[in-house]
Amino acid sequence: MSASQNLIKSSHLVSQGAEAASRLSFPCLQKYQCPKVYKAHLTPDSPPLLLKYRFQKQYRHPSLDVNLTRSRIAGEARALLKCLRSGVNVPGIRMVDATEGVLGIEWIEGQSVRKLLPGESEGDDEGEGEVGEEPTDEEKLDALKEYGVSIDQLMSLIGTEIAKMHLADVIHGDLTTSNMILRRPSSSSIPDIPTQTQLFLIDFGLSYTSSLIEDKAVDLYVLERAFSSTHPDSSLMFTGVLAAYQKKMGEKRWGVVKARLDDVRLRGRKRSMVG
Amino acid sequence: MQSFVFDHIPNNNIAYFALYSPVQNPAELKRRIIEAAKIEGEEGDKERDAVNFAFIDASLITSKLHLETAIYQAILAESQGSLRTKTVHSEILFALNPTNNITEAIRRYGVSDSTKSLLIAHITDKSKSSSAIEEKLNKVVDGTMVSFKELDAITDWDRIKKYYKLEKESKEKGAIQSQRSFIDNVVVSSVAMKTVMQ
Ligand SMILES: Nc1ncnc2c1ncn2[C@@H]1O[C@H](COP(=O)(O)OP(=O)(O)O)[C@@H](O)[C@H]1O
Numbered sequence: 001m002s003a004s005q006n007l008i009k010s011s012h013l014v015s016q017g018a019e020a021a022s023r024l025s026f027p028c029l030q031k032y033q034c035p036k037v038y039k040a041h042l043t044p045d046s047p048p049l050l051l052k053y054r055f056q057k058q059y060r061h062p063s064l065d066v067n068l069t070r071s072r073i074a075g076e077a078r079a080l081l082k083c084l085r086s087g088v089n090v091p092g093i094r095m096v097d098a099t100e101g102v103l104g105i106e107w108i109e110g111q112s113v114r115k116l117l118p119g120e121s122e123g124d125d126e127g128e129g130e131v132g133e134e135p136t137d138e139e140k141l142d143a144l145k146e147y148g149v150s151i152d153q154l155m156s157l158i159g160t161e162i163a164k165m166h167l168a169d170v171i172h173g174d175l176t177t178s179n180m181i182l183r184r185p186s187s188s189s190i191p192d193i194p195t196q197t198q199l200f201l202i203d204f205g206l207s208y209t210s211s212l213i214e215d216k217a218v219d220l221y222v223l224e225r226a227f228s229s230t231h232p233d234s235s236l237m238f239t240g241v242l243a244a245y246q247k248k249m250g251e252k253r254w255g256v257v258k259a260r261l262d263d264v265r266l267r268g269r270k271r272s273m274v275g
Numbered sequence: 276m277q278s279f280v281f282d283h284i285p286n287n288n289i290a291y292f293a294l295y296s297p298v299q300n301p302a303e304l305k306r307r308i309i310e311a312a313k314i315e316g317e318e319g320d321k322e323r324d325a326v327n328f329a330f331i332d333a334s335l336i337t338s339k340l341h342l343e344t345a346i347y348q349a350i351l352a353e354s355q356g357s358l359r360t361k362t363v364h365s366e367i368l369f370a371l372n373p374t375n376n377i378t379e380a381i382r383r384y385g386v387s388d389s390t391k392s393l394l395i396a397h398i399t400d401k402s403k404s405s406s407a408i409e410e411k412l413n414k415v416v417d418g419t420m421v422s423f424k425e426l427d428a429i430t431d432w433d434r435i436k437k438y439y440k441l442e443k444e445s446k447e448k449g450a451i452q453s454q455r456s457f458i459d460n461v462v463v464s465s466v467a468m469k470t471v472m473q
């Protein structure tokens with residue numbers, strides 16, 4: 001058996017398949033190659049990794065499949081590196097085995113934002129197949145307190161990080177509250193520096209590089225829709241996200257993105273009236 | 276001497292490594308490595324075995340994770356029959372360099388006449404003990420083996436910033452520890468994803 005297959009065998013399954021929001025917005029893309037994710041260690045003393053494994057589908061031509069897997073992993077890794085270099089909080093890359101379809105990234109100790117905000121419970125057919133139970137709204141707010149940030153501050157962290165990513169011309173392509181992790185303050189790797197709670201963007205499987213206003217506006221719109229479908233009564237929260245985004249982008253850049261976002265919203269509304 | 280043990284790798288699953296600082300005979304080491312590749316017959320095999328290590332300029336290594344990542348990608352390439360260089364040891368140097376130029380990788384990351392500190396690695400399987408490796412190593416290296424912790428004072432952050440074009444970006448990180456942790460993360464990530472870089 002190959003090295004990466006053995007590595008996966010020795011690790012723990014974290015979740016399986018894609019989450020609800022992205023499956024709804026990108027049904028065709030998600031059907032092909034949903035990754036499985038595992039927590040692993042390269043050596044017993046190494047820091048933990050998150051392995052994303054895109055298993056090969058049998059029905060497609062094998063060599064074509066390897067190339068598709070390879071280019072998806074390459075795309076995700078390149079977007080992560082571009083973000084890292086630009087100072088966006090994303091997991092570092094720790095190992096790549098494109099032949100076997102495995103991407104290993106830095107394990108971020110914390111909690112997904114989706115699980116820290118009030119919202120629908122899982123368990124229906126839109127569940128993301130994660131191991132473990134969904135906490136109640138009250139438990140979520142208690143958990144958020146442990147991180148020492150309020151909901152407002154959390155929204156501000158989100159808006160700032162997305163703006164940093166857009167300033168680097170990276171479009172996420174699947175912004176949802178599941179694809180953001182609030183990192184526990186104690187788990188930073190720098191020993192001498194008092195660490196604050198930080199927000200990390202994850203899951204760059206659908207990301208791409210673009211400087212187009214349209215792409216940035218659509219990125220924000222996807223998140224707005226994700227907020228309203230996963231977290232009821234969240235429109236004020238999303239306003240907080242945009243306020244921080246505006247601040248980080250600067251007035252001039254924000255002006256054009258804002259105008260385009262209004263446009264995208266209008267198109268979205270028209271489409272839902274027709275369909 | 277320390278080691279990384281990759282239990283899930285079918286063969287060659289242990290990497291011994293040691294930090295030597297200072298090193299007294301870098302020029303001789305370099306000459307021996309070059310000569311060993313040319314000598315023919317049994318004598319050549321013996322000499323190649325004597326220098327069968329990855330000799331890495333320690334001043335270009337940012338952390339233990341950096342070394343581990345380069346070693347891991349080299350072992351992975353070997354296990355898949357996709358080495359870009361002649362041996363798993365030269366592959367480590369290749370993995371460390373941001374470009375695909377093998378000569379440049381060896382010139383930058385290998386031993387040169389002016390090398391002061393060396394990180395030396397040997398990849399093998401569990402049947403070989405660390406004392407056997409250490410004995411072999413002490414025959415070729417004239418220098419002092421020190422604790423890996425000493426690397427902190429050896430790393431040449433300015434040169435690494437230059438190779439990875441991170442001068443401007445790292446300045447924005449403020450405190451020196453934040454800068455170093457930022458550079459380390461970018462460097463480790465670049466090594467890890469080198470096979471899908473282009
Ligand atoms: N770096 C990471 N550290 C810790 N957990 C992670 C990390 N990356 C992803 N996860 C967890 O795994 C889940 C799935 O990963 P993700 O990259 O979003 O893949 P996908 O949504 O395509 O299945 C995330 O929702 C998160 O809970």
Ligand SMILES: [Mg+2]
Nearest residue numbers: 019178179203
């Ligand atoms: Mg996801």
